[in-house]
Amino acid sequence: MTSEQKQFTDSIACALAELGATQINFRLSNSQPVWQFELSDGDYVWPLELCPAGWDFCRLPSVNWLTSLPVWGWPHISGSGDVCVSDREGLDYDPSDITGVLSWLLAEVKRLLREIHGMSNCERLSLFADELEGYLKNLGARFAQLDEQFAANQSVYAEVHNQKLGLKTVPVLRRVNAGSTALVNCQQVRIGLLDVSINQLPPLRSELNANWWLHFLSCLDESQHVIATSPKHRGLVLRVANNYGHALLTLYWGNRGNKKPWGATVYILQRQDRDYLIRRTGGTVLDRHVLVAGVGAIGSRVAEHLVLAGVSKLTLVDQDMFTADNLGRHVLGKDAISKKKVESLASFLAERMPGIDIVPEATDIQRLLAKGIPANVDTIVLATGNAPLERAIVRQAYQEHWSMLIVSTSVEAVGLGGHVIAMRPGTAGCLDCLYIDPETQQPIPSMRTALIKPGQVVTRQLTGCGAFTPYTAIDATRTALIAAEHVINQMLGYSRWVGDTTQANNANISPSDTYWALRSQRISTFLSSSDFTHPECPCCSV
The missing domain is CATH 3.40.50.720 (NAD(P)-binding Rossmann-like Domain)
Structure with a gap:
């Protein structure tokens, strides 16, 4: 550790202590500095982790909530526990003012955690639905193209490319459409379109297994169940209602046959229709x-x-x-x-x-x-x-x-x-x-x-x-x-x-x-x- 790095770590440790943090523990993770500590808001003690993006504050540090992972259903908190107090766009501060930056940052983290904790589960999920696509992006979900809007009860298709990975061939979803293909070297397959609420979704991951699928099916009504389990479908576009209209994601399982256990890959649909853009x-x-x-x-x-x-x-x-x-x-x-x-x-x-x-x-x-x-x-x-x-x-x-x-x-x-x-x-x-x-x-x-x-x-x-x-x-x-x-x-x-x-x-x-x-x-x-x-x-x- 250089003298500048040692000075940086000492400044953060002093600032954390000054701001009321306890159980402060410093370590290096992939050569990057990380501090774990506890912080009380008067009612709760929050276990947190401070992760600067390097050895300075030129980029705002991230703060993780150290709880059971992955986190699901809490707005402004990623699956890894990253508490999003700012989108970091247009934020202005003095990176040399370690105590000042941490004072603002930790106050915002406590405020946000306390505010979300005080909500009912229904309120939390309603706000979380607005951020579902961003949540899945942070989880590592893949992306597929969507350049048109879907009407109710419309037939939906997926353009799938069979990608070679070593000796295996893996189907990769490239584009979702309403019947017109646009990509070369892709197979057109039928998938379903299903409107669901955030309350009907079990916690999502980038890859889903049979247990998740059975749980999901148990949350659907009869008409939804018919669409989800149609033998014609090789996947599902889930249209999840939120305050901005809806989030769009696709579960693609392809043609697995009877011998393979159910499994699906989650894709975020990158919308390119004019109204959305x-x-x-x-x-x-x-x-x-x-x-x-x-x-x-x-x-x-x-x-x-x-x-x-x-x-x-x-x-x-x-x-x-x-x-x-x-x-x-x-x-x-x-x-x-x-x-x-x-x-x-x-x-x-x-x-x-x-x-x-x-x-x-x-x-x-x-x-x-x-x-x-x-x-x-x-x-x-x-x-x-x-x-x-x-x-x-x-x-x-x-x-x-x-x-x-x-x-x-x-x-x-x-x-x-x-x-x-x-x-x-x-x-x-x-x-x-x-x-x-x-x-x-x-x-x-x-x-x-x-x-x-x-x-x-x-x-x-x-x-x-x-x-x-x-x-x-x-x-x-x-x-x-x-x-x-x-x-x-x-x-x-x-x-x-x-x-x-x-x-x-x-x-x-x-x-x-x-x-x-x-x-x-x-x-x-x-x-x-x-x-x-x-x-x-x-x-x-x-």
């Missing part, structure tokens, strides 16, 4: 159909953020192929080269959020609109990089009284900033308003709120052809996030952001007066529709 983010599923025109660096990121935010349907419109030049700032990678952008992006987004409805349209936006707006579109995002085209589409929208929100988004060169203009036909404030000089009342060729002084060449070439506007993936992402917020919140108005002038100075590009006004905060980065409306606009004022 969106709830995991704290969001809600949005019944929206958004059309994204232009899926380059900005449009692809708008689409990505909308998918992750819970939008239910996207129509992606772009006729371009993905090229190697796009790799520097697009969400897609090398696998998409020489493929249609919309089709590769649709596949990418379907992987990000299973269950999303995505329609790729490898065509020009004007040709698509000439056939009619797709059904039930409630928002159109214009990220084409073509201002005249987008102005024409907005004029058409106002003339034909489209009902949806229209969001135009673009990035300026060399990191100077980006624009998001959200409009709705019938409400004043449109793209054309930004192309009228407020002093002369005459149309102008470039946007009056541009961040670069007019008359400068900002495009670049690296190969003698194929000019491009220099901006980074970060610039595109920053703009896309703002656009996505306008879509999600259905918010009208004009939002901008401004960056610094480092790249502009290096490229000898001069920022506009609007840029400097925004940079110095003399004007706001957000304008309501009325703030940028031009009263003589031929598009939205008539």
Whole structure:
């Protein structure tokens, strides 16, 4: 033991004694320090074990309750007795304050143990059901994939891979489905779907034996018993009701025949359905159909953020192929080269959020609109990089009284900033308003709120052809996030952001007066529709 380690152990021993711990015993377990001790809360004496993650408190130590193992049915306590007082996410403390950290930690452990001990068994189990999947994970249960939701009385199947382990072949459950297979080298077998309560479950382990099975069957009613014992089934999906809906686990026993004793492996179903994943983010599923025109660096990121935010349907419109030049700032990678952008992006987004409805349209936006707006579109995002085209589409929208929100988004060169203009036909404030000089009342060729002084060449070439506007993936992402917020919140108005002038100075590009006004905060980065409306606009004022 080094001198630093000796100092660490002495500090903990002194702190434990100072905090009222008795029967303190130190040992090394796999070269890691462990202290066993007893701690009283006034009514009970709790036998505990302190296990730092190394020789410091940079990671919060775990505290185990030394009781009969494995623990079952106590919320916030794992099968090994680990008392979970914190998920360790975002926890802030001074790791050098040994006494302070232990004082808080042990007070929380005592509070939690005393609180759970005072509950009825029914109350404990109800809270424990909320944590069942995490409990099984800590026990070492395996995982299987689930990317769809099950309806009541639905047929359920398992995709099983026969894995060779030495001279034996072991069946391994890979995926659970409602009839459609997705994995190669797997056998599709029938399993049951059974709704149960936490009270009907004997204590679970990662592997179950015949005694457990008989105990479980004795807790079921007649209709449940029929499902559980059906000869058609090679396993069971157990849907255990809890306060969040239900926990999902699978018992898989396969085809054991009559000579082998019953035994099953427990699998946690890793849910990948959209409703579950969106709830995991704290969001809600949005019944929206958004059309994204232009899926380059900005449009692809708008689409990505909308998918992750819970939008239910996207129509992606772009006729371009993905090229190697796009790799520097697009969400897609090398696998998409020489493929249609919309089709590769649709596949990418379907992987990000299973269950999303995505329609790729490898065509020009004007040709698509000439056939009619797709059904039930409630928002159109214009990220084409073509201002005249987008102005024409907005004029058409106002003339034909489209009902949806229209969001135009673009990035300026060399990191100077980006624009998001959200409009709705019938409400004043449109793209054309930004192309009228407020002093002369005459149309102008470039946007009056541009961040670069007019008359400068900002495009670049690296190969003698194929000019491009220099901006980074970060610039595109920053703009896309703002656009996505306008879509999600259905918010009208004009939002901008401004960056610094480092790249502009290096490229000898001069920022506009609007840029400097925004940079110095003399004007706001957000304008309501009325703030940028031009009263003589031929598009939205008539």
